[in-house]
Amino acid sequence: MTFKELGLSSAILKAVEEKGYTKPSPIQEKAIPPILEGKDILASAQTGTGKTAGFTLPVLQYLSETKHPKYRPLRALVLTPTRELAAQVYDNVREYSKYVNIKSAVVFGGVNAKPQIATLRSGVDILVATPGRLLDLHDQKAVSFKRIDVLILDEADRMLDMGFVREINKLISFMPAKRQNLMFSATFSKDIKKLAEGILRNPISVEATPQNSTAKKVTHSVFKVDKSRKTEFTIKLIKDNNWNQVLIFTRTKHGANRLTQKLIKSKISAAAIHGNKSQGARTKALKNFKENSIKILVATDIAARGLDIPLLPHVINYELPNVPEDYVHRIGRTGRAGAAGEAISLVCSEEVEYQKEIEKLLNEKLKSTIVEGFEPTDTAPPKRAATQSKGSFGKKKNASNSNSSQGKKPKRKPHFKGNKSNSTSGRGRTGAPKKKRF
Missing domain, CATH: 3.40.50.300 (P-loop containing nucleotide triphosphate hydrolases)
Known part of the structure; x- marks a missing residue:
């Protein structure tokens, strides 16, 4: 037609x-x-x-x-x-x-x-x-x-x-x-x-x-890694693979700022985008990322909707979202309009329940890999806390997933x-x- x-x-x-x-x-x-x-x-x-x-x-x-x-x-x-x-x-x-x-x-x-x-x-x-x-x-x-x-x-x-x-x-x-x-x-x-x-x-x-389906040409990868070594592992991925355009998702604004600072210290150009940033700063960061002036854009879930980045090759879930539907929106930034893309998730012991919920939503088992030198040793139990939300509307969610452009948060x-x-x-x-x- x-x-x-x-x-x-x-x-x-x-x-x-x-x-x-x-x-x-x-x-x-x-x-x-x-x-x-x-x-x-x-x-x-x-x-x-x-x-x-x-x-x-x-x-x-x-x-x-x-x-x-x-x-x-x-x-x-x-x-x-x-x-x-x-x-x-x-x-x-x-x-x-x-x-x-x-x-x-x-x-x-x-x-x-x-x-x-x-x-x-x-x-x-x-x-x-x-x-x-x-x-x-x-x-x-x-x-x-x-x-x-x-x-x-x-x-x-x-x-x-x-x-x-x-x-x-x-x-x-x-x-x-x-x-x-x-x-x-x-x-x-x-x-x-x-x-x-x-x-x-x-x-x-x-x-x-x-x-809740994802683009067919997006490949999914899970790396099991300790929470304390995620930043080190992220830097290794970017440098070893010589990646030039990567969108990284964190659960919190503070986490986005902290990761951005560590990337910059490692001589990787990066910027953060989240609800506490001014509109001017958000617009500038996105523009620089699209134009490849910076390699890495670190974002909270506010960026999972509405970021149209042509041919974005890589999305990294530095932390898995505690609402499984948000995984679909995050990785939807890559593999757009029929293009190929790669979705990578770094999963620590506290996030295994989040991974199971995402797999249940997608009806797909995500292949997990352990990289030599980064073998996980964490024994912390899964962190499915009182924010027991599975995407149903109206249930209490982690506030970091409720960052709106107007600063609104669900009250009831x-x-x-x-x-x-x-x-x-x-x-x-x-x-x-x-x-x-x-």
Whole structure:
């Protein structure tokens, strides 16, 4: 199938062709036609498979075909969990809207709000935003949601999991019941699908790949190593293999900073990216990493979503995540768009339960290796502490896995409310808003 056969306009097709894409990915092929028909979508696809274009292309076409000749109210809103993902989605929106008269913008925290306010007041058709900053701007009356036709929740599971439920509830309460809702994510747990029922109306379920699957061309390796020797082993891997671009994940911000400092002392160029870093520092670190000005980017799970790094060859789990689904998102930074990639995990005795949970999730045994000179001697028991979380939404998690772009952390088991209408079709629903609680 071609993009033209999906029903996209010539203006959108021209932008797609300039990006070098000739054939739609499975998620695009399955999602674009029903979105063009105005139907609600619940879509699940592994990261790196083209989810952003899957909703951006049809929404841009809808906006361009129904645009008012004089007025430019905000009509489409994309909510994302992190600043990095917001910026990435916005870049895609700009590129794909190159030949249509659509104005877009992005807003997120960590930067001066005044330029954002000025942009919004000048008129925007489609906005990409993180929930916290967007709610602040709405409170300042810099933006109105009264004319929203399409609401898109990107990486919805992570957004809710990061503690944005209250903000999303509030934002939705300002929107008309008559709108189309699209929910995209790399993975969806059963709990998240139940929560989706609060905002989606008779959605079409689209699943391009099995839930929690990883890219086929990503190889998985596990090295058993003592906790105290992980840094030494990481440096050995990088130097012995002459690796020039590696994304390393730690569980905590402090751990990311400490590892970065030790890498630099070993004459390996590196930078850290996490929630305590300023937006300027995060943007600079990511830019330098993409341009190969630095070899290593050390990140907490805030970077597991929204970092689009072309042809990234290696991802190292310096520490395994204590939520198995986060392993999928971490290693999803490599092996994107059909490219090969390598996912390496350093596992100490305290993390054996985390490894078992990841293997159960993937339905795959991860091959473990012991390197001569680094034979593990630790006898510490598995550290599956009181944070007994297996990815279910609403259960208490390690705070390091809840680093959001706005500094939000889950405070309680959330209830999601969504305004729903009585209609069973897509756009054009009528009826009074109905709230549903879970």
